[in-house]
Amino acid sequence: MHIYNKIKFFSFEKKMINYLCEGWSNKRHWNFFQEVFSRKKKFKNIALLGVYRGRDLGYMCSALKKNNGKDFHIYAIDLFDFKTPFRKVGNKKIWQQDTNILEPSIQNSKKIVKLLGCKKNVTFIKGDFLKIKKLKSKLDFAYIDIGHDYNTTFQAIDICKKLGSENIVFSGDDFYDGYTLGTPWGVKKAVKKKFKKFKIHYDYIWESSLKNYKI
Numbered sequence: 001m002h003i004y005n006k007i008k009f010f011s012f013e014k015k016m017i018n019y020l021c022e023g024w025s026n027k028r029h030w031n032f033f034q035e036v037f038s039r040k041k042k043f044k045n046i047a048l049l050g051v052y053r054g055r056d057l058g059y060m061c062s063a064l065k066k067n068n069g070k071d072f073h074i075y076a077i078d079l080f081d082f083k084t085p086f087r088k089v090g091n092k093k094i095w096q097q098d099t100n101i102l103e104p105s106i107q108n109s110k111k112i113v114k115l116l117g118c119k120k121n122v123t124f125i126k127g128d129f130l131k132i133k134k135l136k137s138k139l140d141f142a143y144i145d146i147g148h149d150y151n152t153t154f155q156a157i158d159i160c161k162k163l164g165s166e167n168i169v170f171s172g173d174d175f176y177d178g179y180t181l182g183t184p185w186g187v188k189k190a191v192k193k194k195f196k197k198f199k200i201h202y203d204y205i206w207e208s209s210l211k212n213y214k215i
Ligand SMILES: C[S@@+](CC[C@H](N)C(=O)[O-])C[C@H]1O[C@@H](n2cnc3c(N)ncnc32)[C@H](O)[C@@H]1O
Pocket: 022, 023, 024, 025, 049, 050, 051, 052, 053, 054, 055, 056, 057, 077, 078, 079, 080, 081, 086, 087, 095, 096, 104, 127, 128, 129, 130, 145, 146, 147
Protein backbone atom coordinates (compact mmCIF):
# COMPACT_ATOMS: atom_id res chain seq x y z
CA MET A 1 0.00 0.00 0.00
CA HIS A 2 1.30 3.47 -0.89
CA ILE A 3 2.51 5.34 2.22
CA TYR A 4 -0.03 8.16 1.77
CA ASN A 5 -2.92 5.71 1.52
CA LYS A 6 -1.57 3.85 4.51
CA ILE A 7 -1.64 6.99 6.66
CA LYS A 8 -5.12 7.91 5.44
CA PHE A 9 -6.33 4.38 6.09
CA PHE A 10 -5.07 4.27 9.67
CA SER A 11 -6.42 7.68 10.59
CA PHE A 12 -9.77 6.53 9.20
CA GLU A 13 -9.57 3.52 11.51
CA LYS A 14 -8.90 5.76 14.50
CA LYS A 15 -11.92 7.90 13.67
CA MET A 16 -14.11 4.86 13.20
CA ILE A 17 -13.01 3.35 16.54
CA ASN A 18 -13.61 6.64 18.39
CA TYR A 19 -17.01 6.99 16.77
CA LEU A 20 -18.18 3.45 17.51
CA CYS A 21 -16.58 2.89 20.90
CA GLU A 22 -17.45 5.22 23.72
CA GLY A 23 -14.49 5.66 26.08
CA TRP A 24 -11.91 8.00 27.56
CA SER A 25 -8.89 7.06 25.51
CA ASN A 26 -7.67 9.58 22.98
CA LYS A 27 -4.69 10.33 20.76
CA ARG A 28 -2.26 9.72 23.65
CA HIS A 29 -3.42 6.12 23.85
CA TRP A 30 -3.55 5.72 20.07
CA ASN A 31 0.03 7.04 19.77
CA PHE A 32 1.23 4.91 22.67
CA PHE A 33 0.01 1.65 21.08
CA GLN A 34 1.32 2.68 17.66
CA GLU A 35 4.74 3.40 19.16
CA VAL A 36 5.01 0.29 21.36
CA PHE A 37 3.88 -2.16 18.72
CA SER A 38 6.30 -0.78 16.14
CA ARG A 39 9.30 -1.62 18.35
CA LYS A 40 11.68 -4.33 17.21
CA LYS A 41 10.37 -6.86 19.68
CA LYS A 42 8.03 -9.80 19.64
CA PHE A 43 4.49 -8.92 20.74
CA LYS A 44 2.56 -12.11 20.25
CA ASN A 45 0.42 -12.63 23.35
CA ILE A 46 -1.22 -9.59 24.82
CA ALA A 47 -3.58 -9.06 27.76
CA LEU A 48 -5.95 -6.13 27.97
CA LEU A 49 -7.43 -5.85 31.44
CA GLY A 50 -10.40 -3.49 31.15
CA VAL A 51 -12.07 -3.35 27.74
CA TYR A 52 -15.22 -1.30 28.44
CA ARG A 53 -16.68 -0.81 24.92
CA GLY A 54 -13.62 -1.68 22.86
CA ARG A 55 -11.75 1.57 22.25
CA ASP A 56 -8.25 0.56 23.40
CA LEU A 57 -8.88 -2.89 21.97
CA GLY A 58 -9.56 -1.31 18.59
CA TYR A 59 -6.43 0.87 18.89
CA MET A 60 -4.35 -2.19 19.74
CA CYS A 61 -5.72 -4.27 16.86
CA SER A 62 -5.06 -1.45 14.45
CA ALA A 63 -1.44 -0.99 15.59
CA LEU A 64 -0.71 -4.71 15.82
CA LYS A 65 -2.04 -5.65 12.41
CA LYS A 66 -0.01 -2.81 10.90
CA ASN A 67 3.18 -4.22 12.41
CA ASN A 68 2.55 -7.93 12.98
CA GLY A 69 0.04 -8.78 10.27
CA LYS A 70 -2.11 -11.48 11.79
CA ASP A 71 0.53 -12.86 14.12
CA PHE A 72 -0.79 -11.73 17.51
CA HIS A 73 -3.41 -12.66 20.04
CA ILE A 74 -5.17 -10.41 22.53
CA TYR A 75 -6.89 -11.73 25.65
CA ALA A 76 -9.51 -9.08 26.37
CA ILE A 77 -10.99 -9.27 29.85
CA ASP A 78 -13.75 -7.27 31.49
CA LEU A 79 -16.80 -7.72 33.69
CA PHE A 80 -18.62 -6.37 30.63
CA ASP A 81 -21.67 -5.16 32.53
CA PHE A 82 -22.82 -3.65 35.79
CA LYS A 83 -24.60 -6.85 36.93
CA THR A 84 -21.74 -9.37 37.14
CA PRO A 85 -20.68 -9.53 40.81
CA PHE A 86 -17.71 -7.24 41.29
CA ARG A 87 -15.11 -6.92 44.02
CA LYS A 88 -15.77 -4.38 46.75
CA VAL A 89 -12.91 -2.24 48.01
CA GLY A 90 -13.86 -1.74 51.66
CA ASN A 91 -16.80 0.62 51.59
CA LYS A 92 -15.23 2.76 48.90
CA LYS A 93 -17.13 3.35 45.70
CA ILE A 94 -15.68 1.85 42.55
CA TRP A 95 -16.27 1.67 38.84
CA GLN A 96 -19.28 -0.62 38.57
CA GLN A 97 -21.20 1.61 40.98
CA ASP A 98 -21.15 4.58 38.65
CA THR A 99 -24.41 4.05 36.81
CA ASN A 100 -24.22 7.48 35.19
CA ILE A 101 -21.92 6.08 32.56
CA LEU A 102 -22.85 3.84 29.68
CA GLU A 103 -22.59 0.15 30.54
CA PRO A 104 -19.50 -1.80 29.34
CA SER A 105 -20.36 -3.93 26.32
CA ILE A 106 -18.94 -7.16 24.94
CA GLN A 107 -21.15 -6.88 21.84
CA ASN A 108 -19.80 -3.45 21.02
CA SER A 109 -16.23 -4.64 21.60
CA LYS A 110 -16.77 -7.65 19.35
CA LYS A 111 -18.23 -5.43 16.66
CA ILE A 112 -15.14 -3.21 16.41
CA VAL A 113 -12.81 -6.21 16.37
CA LYS A 114 -14.79 -7.73 13.50
CA LEU A 115 -14.82 -4.46 11.55
CA LEU A 116 -11.04 -4.27 11.89
CA GLY A 117 -10.74 -7.82 10.53
CA CYS A 118 -9.25 -9.20 13.76
CA LYS A 119 -11.96 -11.58 14.96
CA LYS A 120 -9.56 -14.53 15.11
CA ASN A 121 -6.96 -12.48 16.99
CA VAL A 122 -9.02 -11.77 20.09
CA THR A 123 -10.33 -13.99 22.89
CA PHE A 124 -12.92 -12.30 25.09
CA ILE A 125 -13.05 -13.27 28.75
CA LYS A 126 -16.05 -12.10 30.74
CA GLY A 127 -15.62 -11.80 34.48
CA ASP A 128 -13.17 -10.67 37.12
CA PHE A 129 -9.61 -10.17 35.86
CA LEU A 130 -8.42 -12.98 38.16
CA LYS A 131 -9.73 -15.32 35.46
CA ILE A 132 -6.59 -14.67 33.41
CA LYS A 133 -4.70 -16.81 35.93
CA LYS A 134 -5.80 -19.77 33.80
CA LEU A 135 -4.05 -18.54 30.66
CA LYS A 136 -1.51 -20.94 29.20
CA SER A 137 0.18 -18.44 26.86
CA LYS A 138 3.13 -16.38 28.08
CA LEU A 139 2.32 -12.69 27.87
CA ASP A 140 4.55 -10.27 25.96
CA PHE A 141 2.48 -7.22 26.78
CA ALA A 142 -0.09 -6.35 29.44
CA TYR A 143 -2.21 -3.21 29.63
CA ILE A 144 -4.02 -2.62 32.91
CA ASP A 145 -7.09 -0.40 32.88
CA ILE A 146 -9.61 -1.87 35.32
CA GLY A 147 -10.62 -0.49 38.72
CA HIS A 148 -8.12 2.27 39.52
CA ASP A 149 -7.79 1.55 43.24
CA TYR A 150 -4.44 0.55 44.75
CA ASN A 151 -5.21 -3.09 45.60
CA THR A 152 -6.72 -3.95 42.25
CA THR A 153 -3.80 -2.41 40.34
CA PHE A 154 -1.24 -4.06 42.65
CA GLN A 155 -2.84 -7.47 42.23
CA ALA A 156 -3.22 -7.10 38.46
CA ILE A 157 0.49 -6.28 38.08
CA ASP A 158 1.39 -9.38 40.10
CA ILE A 159 -0.81 -11.67 38.06
CA CYS A 160 0.57 -10.33 34.79
CA LYS A 161 4.08 -10.85 36.14
CA LYS A 162 3.31 -14.53 36.84
CA LEU A 163 1.96 -14.95 33.32
CA GLY A 164 4.64 -12.91 31.61
CA SER A 165 7.40 -13.94 29.25
CA GLU A 166 10.87 -12.75 30.24
CA ASN A 167 10.44 -9.76 27.92
CA ILE A 168 6.99 -8.75 29.10
CA VAL A 169 6.14 -5.05 28.86
CA PHE A 170 3.80 -3.95 31.67
CA SER A 171 1.72 -0.85 31.11
CA GLY A 172 -1.51 0.80 32.07
CA ASP A 173 -3.68 3.84 32.04
CA ASP A 174 -4.38 6.61 34.53
CA PHE A 175 -1.09 7.30 36.24
CA TYR A 176 -2.79 10.34 37.65
CA ASP A 177 -4.35 11.81 40.80
CA GLY A 178 -7.93 11.16 39.72
CA TYR A 179 -11.09 9.98 41.43
CA THR A 180 -13.93 7.55 40.78
CA LEU A 181 -17.08 8.51 42.68
CA GLY A 182 -14.97 10.33 45.26
CA THR A 183 -12.53 7.43 45.73
CA PRO A 184 -8.95 8.47 44.96
CA TRP A 185 -7.12 6.41 42.34
CA GLY A 186 -4.25 4.21 43.51
CA VAL A 187 -2.51 3.52 40.19
CA LYS A 188 0.46 5.81 40.91
CA LYS A 189 1.02 4.31 44.34
CA ALA A 190 0.78 0.71 43.07
CA VAL A 191 3.16 1.29 40.15
CA LYS A 192 5.71 2.97 42.44
CA LYS A 193 5.39 0.08 44.87
CA LYS A 194 5.83 -2.63 42.24
CA PHE A 195 8.58 -1.20 40.01
CA LYS A 196 12.03 0.26 40.65
CA LYS A 197 11.83 2.25 37.46
CA PHE A 198 9.06 3.05 35.02
CA LYS A 199 8.32 5.45 32.18
CA ILE A 200 5.36 7.75 31.88
CA HIS A 201 4.05 8.45 28.39
CA TYR A 202 2.13 11.65 27.68
CA ASP A 203 1.95 12.33 31.46
CA TYR A 204 -0.61 9.58 31.78
CA ILE A 205 0.29 6.07 30.62
CA TRP A 206 2.84 4.06 32.60
CA GLU A 207 5.22 1.40 31.32
CA SER A 208 7.77 -0.89 32.94
CA SER A 209 9.57 -4.20 32.48
CA LEU A 210 10.41 -7.39 34.29
CA LYS A 211 13.92 -6.23 35.15
CA ASN A 212 12.40 -3.33 37.06
CA TYR A 213 9.86 -5.42 38.92
CA LYS A 214 10.48 -5.39 42.69
CA ILE A 215 10.52 -8.86 44.20
C1 LIG B 1 -11.71 2.68 32.51
S1 LIG B 1 -12.66 1.36 31.92
C2 LIG B 1 -11.65 0.67 30.68
C3 LIG B 1 -11.57 1.51 29.45
C4 LIG B 1 -11.09 0.75 28.24
N1 LIG B 1 -9.69 0.38 28.33
C5 LIG B 1 -11.37 1.48 26.95
O1 LIG B 1 -10.68 1.23 25.97
O2 LIG B 1 -12.30 2.29 26.91
C6 LIG B 1 -12.57 0.18 33.21
C7 LIG B 1 -13.18 -1.17 32.86
O3 LIG B 1 -12.72 -2.11 33.83
C8 LIG B 1 -13.75 -3.04 34.07
N2 LIG B 1 -13.48 -3.64 35.38
C9 LIG B 1 -13.53 -3.03 36.59
N3 LIG B 1 -13.22 -3.89 37.57
C10 LIG B 1 -12.93 -5.07 36.96
C11 LIG B 1 -12.54 -6.35 37.44
N4 LIG B 1 -12.38 -6.59 38.73
N5 LIG B 1 -12.33 -7.34 36.54
C12 LIG B 1 -12.50 -7.13 35.21
N6 LIG B 1 -12.88 -5.92 34.70
C13 LIG B 1 -13.09 -4.91 35.56
C14 LIG B 1 -15.02 -2.23 33.99
O4 LIG B 1 -16.11 -3.08 33.67
C15 LIG B 1 -14.70 -1.21 32.89
O5 LIG B 1 -15.20 -1.61 31.65
